[in-house]
Amino acid sequence: MxxxxxxxxxxxxxxxxxxxxxxxxxxxxxxxxxxxxxxxxxxxxxxxxxxxxxxxxxxxxxxxxxxxxxxxxxxxxxxxxxxxxxxxxxxxxxxxxxxxxxxxxxxxxxxxxxxxxxxxxxxxxxxxxxxxxxxxxxxxxxxxxxxxxxxxxxxxxxxxxxxxxxxxxxxxxxxxxxxxxxxxxxxxxxxxxxxxxxxxxxxxxxxxxxxxxxxxxxxxxxxxxxxxxxxxxxxxxxxxxxxxxxxxxxxxxxxxxxxxxxxxxxxxxxxxxxxxxxxxxxxxxxxxxxxxxxxxxxxxxxxxxxxxxxxxxxxxxxxxxxxxxxxxxxxxxxxSSPPECIGHIHQTSYLWHKFDRGLYQFLLKYFYKPLNGSPTSSVLRRIFSAIVCFTIIAFWHGLHDSIIVWVTMNILLTYCDRIVAIVFKSNDAFRMKALIGSPLLALAYISNIFFLSNYEIGWLFISKIILCFPWPLLTVLFIFYCGCFICDQINCKMAK
Incomplete structure (x- = not known):
């Protein structure tokens, strides 16, 4: 460093x-x-x-x-x-x-x-x-x-x-x-x-x-x-x-x-x-x-x-x-090991991989891999396999409005994370990844509010944080920019 x-x-x-x-x-x-x-x-x-x-x-x-x-x-x-x-x-x-x-x-x-x-x-x-x-x-x-x-x-x-x-x-x-x-x-x-x-x-x-x-x-x-x-x-x-x-x-x-x-x-x-x-x-x-x-x-x-x-x-x-x-x-x-601290988890895909590891392995082994077929399968087939896994999660937690919003946002955010990872393969692009990751992390937090709380509280966060420009939205995005930057540094160091 x-x-x-x-x-x-x-x-x-x-x-x-x-x-x-x-x-x-x-x-x-x-x-x-x-x-x-x-x-x-x-x-x-x-x-x-x-x-x-x-x-x-x-x-x-x-x-x-x-x-x-x-x-x-x-x-x-x-x-x-x-x-x-x-x-x-x-x-x-x-x-x-x-x-x-x-x-x-x-x-x-x-x-x-x-x-x-x-x-x-x-x-x-x-x-x-x-x-x-x-x-x-x-x-x-x-x-x-x-x-x-x-x-x-x-x-x-x-x-x-x-x-x-x-x-x-x-x-x-x-x-x-x-x-x-x-x-x-x-x-x-x-x-x-x-x-x-x-x-x-x-x-x-x-x-x-x-x-x-x-x-x-x-x-x-x-x-x-x-x-x-x-x-x-x-x-x-x-x-x-x-x-x-x-x-x-x-x-x-x-x-x-x-x-x-x-x-x-x-x-x-x-x-x-x-x-x-x-x-x-x-x-x-x-x-x-x-x-x-x-x-x-x-x-x-x-x-x-x-x-x-x-x-x-x-x-x-x-x-x-x-x-x-x-x-x-x-x-x-x-x-499996207990969840990793969410303090250095800044991507939705990483959250699913590191939080409930047992559930991740369960979905990967019994749903994603059988539906996906092989690592060389088409993009559409991989997307379909991921959607099925998230649908199972929605059934598991009950098909409430807040759960449906949470699952839908997680599907979109997971593939946004993958696109960012493909575009910025270099480990040196910390600032650019943090800049793009900041709004994604804000939406990831909002999606988890829908899951952890209820539909009304989730929309309250959207109306009072996300839709309020310039303040407090820009303040929140800057704080999340800082969070993405330090999380990326910590995760890279842990991966070595």
Missing amino acids: SLVISIEFTIYSVIFISSAIYSVWNFFQTSHLHLYEIDQSDFQTDTWFSRTYATSHPLDVTDLEWQFAKRYYIGTEILYLLCHSIGFLITRLIFPLYSPLFIILYSSFILSYLLSLKFLSLIFINIGAIFILEHFIRYFGRNIDRRWLRIPHYIIFSFLVAIAHRLEFVAADREQNFLIHVSFSWLNAKLLSCSIDAYDGEHYDDQKRTWRFTLIRLAYLFYFPPFFFGPIYNFDDFYKSIENLTTNSIGWPSSTIIKIIQLFRYILWALFLEIILHFIYSSSFQYYIYIVDTFDSWSLCGLGYSLMILFFLKYFVIYGISRQLAIIDGLDNVI
């Missing part, structure tokens, strides 16, 4: 970071002025943090996913994860061949206790129906190209994901409904992976009729740490890791202790996120359009940036803990 580039990098870093902090600070002050204008049931006043530090700042509890997830990872329900890890370790030491059976029995018991026998029965009916379908497809499709055997599973997967959004009848409790909805979606994504890997993996042909292969498949579907909150992971990776458990020893106790210590890293971040939610109320205020409409530009941008930072921290903790628990269990290469 030359001296001039180093000076620019320093100046732009100060501008970008100070702008982000200033916008969040403005949102913090503005939100506290309007705090008692919103429903107080969005907050919890009696918390461990408020009792310990005698603070009057209430806790924002409107993000249901985080409220439920923290109970399982750092709260009262953590005992279920601890029992799983201890039981799995004992099984590995004494009866390593029965590790899949332990996963099935333990998860079945916990699911019937936490949710209901009705939901557990629904899961087994769902799995049984897919396994029976596989049997018929293999029997009647013996002379058919294996690629065509995927089609019925794609159709059923799309149908079941749509059904998952309407499972409110299974339980009366709000938490149970939420867990049933998300876990049913994860289950059917894993069923798709399970079936297609069994079709495509020729090394499975001699094992498909064995009981052990069936047990490993069920263990893959029921594996407890990521069962409720994800992320998605592929059957092929799980199968190889489970088989390695029978041939590899547990390892030195010191290595297990190191893995447990690394787990505490994510628990500390979870506690940090919980503290932030006592001060930053972006999750609550996004539902009050009439109040957000009165915000000045800095406070509005602070709301948007807070939504994205909290979203990143939430999934960094959830996916990080799930992955670390799998590593402690000896399944090192099963679950």
